[in-house]
Amino acid sequence: MIKEQHRAEKKAKRRNEIVRTALKLFAEKGFYATTIPEMARDLKMSVGNLYNYFSSKELLAQEIIREISAYLGGRIREINEAELPVREKIRRIVTIYFETARDEPEMIDFFLRVYLSNREVFHEGCEGMICVNEFVTEIMIFFDDGVASGELKNQDFFSAFGLFMGYLGGMVFLNGEHILPKTLEEYVDDISENIYNALKAS
Amino acid sequence: MIKEQHRAEKKAKRRNEIVRTALKLFAEKGFYATTIPEMARDLKMSVGNLYNYFSSKELLAQEIIREISAYLGGRIREINEAELPVREKIRRIVTIYFETARDEPEMIDFFLRVYLSNREVFHEGCEGMICVNEFVTEIMIFFDDGVASGELKNQDFFSAFGLFMGYLGGMVFLNGEHILPKTLEEYVDDISENIYNALKAS
Amino acid sequence: MIKEQHRAEKKAKRRNEIVRTALKLFAEKGFYATTIPEMARDLKMSVGNLYNYFSSKELLAQEIIREISAYLGGRIREINEAELPVREKIRRIVTIYFETARDEPEMIDFFLRVYLSNREVFHEGCEGMICVNEFVTEIMIFFDDGVASGELKNQDFFSAFGLFMGYLGGMVFLNGEHILPKTLEEYVDDISENIYNALKAS
């Protein structure tokens, strides 16, 4: 039926609007300081109806992190699939991360301010890394490929992962606090170089 | 008057107990999930009296981060003051950070789970880095000394700071989520080496 | 028209399914803990359509009690129409009540847990005993017949009715709470005897 299709589409669209609005609010104010009535107001939607789409505030947050992970994972996959020296791959990953932080800051902020911070919100349903699986997997592939090609030093994956992600997250945090004297983009060279030096073979 | 001295001492002691208890609770449960009545109960103290020592939950959290910064800053100062090659200094800083995470996890957890996450709590009174000033200053000294001695590459301080702190914070986070296959101590070698390679001169 | 007949039949059937499902849910979980969306889900029907059959939750509950009254009234009518000594009639009524409690517990549970308890639900539309009229009438006939035949003491009907119904309801309640050391069936003898002794003519 065309009608039903139309309705389903509309619902999917509405659902998407909810996710986007919630992402924005959560990223700005944190999980606890964002209230459902506020979200409903921004969406011009009743509180009750919001609950027709997501059965709890926690599940909404979990959906969001899954979508962020899928988005970033996809961006990194493109890089993994290109034939490029590791040095250049690192540069591109750093660039993408900072670009995202600039153009869609909600995504990175949510990651840092909600996902990493309010662990209790994710412990039921997003244990370990299952909700950021896509993203982590691509980083892992990047690393394994680099080791396989002899460009990267062979070490425990988490030593490399912590460096990469901790570093980038830290820089975005400092930027968000207006502590950095330069824009993120201007740090790309230094940071890519540092990461490369840290991880490269011999 | 001896009496007054005694009274002041007692008050300082009580204040200290409050800070320690609050630190423990905030680190364990986060800022919002920790309630003042709960803190009072743990302290065997009335809520009203607690407010005689700290006029709000936020100010209490700010005091805590200042004390953590002072503590860690002090530990790093010792290293800065020793005559050691940079490589060894890095190793010692990493070691101290992980030791603290193991022996007094509240401090690092508070840093990651409260200070970095609930920015709204600190925006009035701890703008920028003023409440973690002592700690940051020592890292800065470590870095400047290394550059001065020619051991470290001369680059924007924050490129180095973000690497150092993001990396260590990231590893402690992964450890807290039980994602790491090894203990933090077993990562000290790899991580110190990575940091050194990232920052060393040419 | 045959079509219309068919349609009317189908509607009656659907209506019946609703009553049965609602009865089950109300009996299990009580009036307030049973929600209309839940009922619709169990019926594989939309909430909107449910409201085409019953215009409110209250009216649905009222319909249910009327049907229960009709069912139990019918069972007792059979006994009233048989030529039996009062002693045996009492025994049969007790037996039927307990059998129903065992085989179709929804009916008795609804009676005790919804009809007797949530009076506010029935005050508009089921005042007094009008919705349990059929059932009460048959008990009245039983009683009048017994008095007429000289087997039962002539007293205010409600003295007898309260004894009969309060007693049986009380036993089913105790049974439902798992307080009774024996099954309801094993109490039939004692209880019938007690009722007979209470009501019999001098």
Place this chain on the structure above:
Amino acid sequence: MIKEQHRAEKKAKRRNEIVRTALKLFAEKGFYATTIPEMARDLKMSVGNLYNYFSSKELLAQEIIREISAYLGGRIREINEAELPVREKIRRIVTIYFETARDEPEMIDFFLRVYLSNREVFHEGCEGMICVNEFVTEIMIFFDDGVASGELKNQDFFSAFGLFMGYLGGMVFLNGEHILPKTLEEYVDDISENIYNALKAS
């Protein structure tokens, strides 16, 4: 300290007012139709403060049933302790029950409309009969004494208990629904006689 004593007294008094007000509301409108804000309004007290006295609506209801049980148990104990023929004891118990229903109808209504009906409210904390223990115990003593003295037939306790309590409860229910043509007091003779006949020896 006199001050502390005074404060404790005041708190106990307030607690009592809460219990009385809640009892009245619950009895009138049932458990679910009575709201906490409404209770607070009647008590001229804030909602929050109410929760300083009772940590949930359920626990409040449990406290109430315990107090009712204690009250009725006490009244029946007096009868048990008097040297009276069983026939007279029955009469007095019936009288007390109906008197209570007339003078403090909330107590009996709560018993029938909340305790017996909303079992889910009591299942955690008042399993089985533990919250009506005092009352049931006295009925048990009455029954055992009667059997011991040879006045009552020796039968399963619950056969007798169900009769007694179901009967009285049933009559109060009918009275509450304005179905009875006479006042409860006018039924005392008939009912006592019926109970006696039902339970007496031989």
Place this chain on the structure above:
DNA sequence: GATGAATGAGCTTTCATTCAT
């Protein structure tokens, strides 16, 4: 300094009912 009863705004969530399709 110390107590803890009191406040009240605000939170997440629920649900009977309606209505455009």
Place this chain on the structure above:
DNA sequence: AATGAATGAAAGCTCATTCAT
């Protein structure tokens, strides 16, 4: 006859903070 998205009022409960004692 059927759908289910939408409403919106209201529920139970929490908690930082105040203040009379």
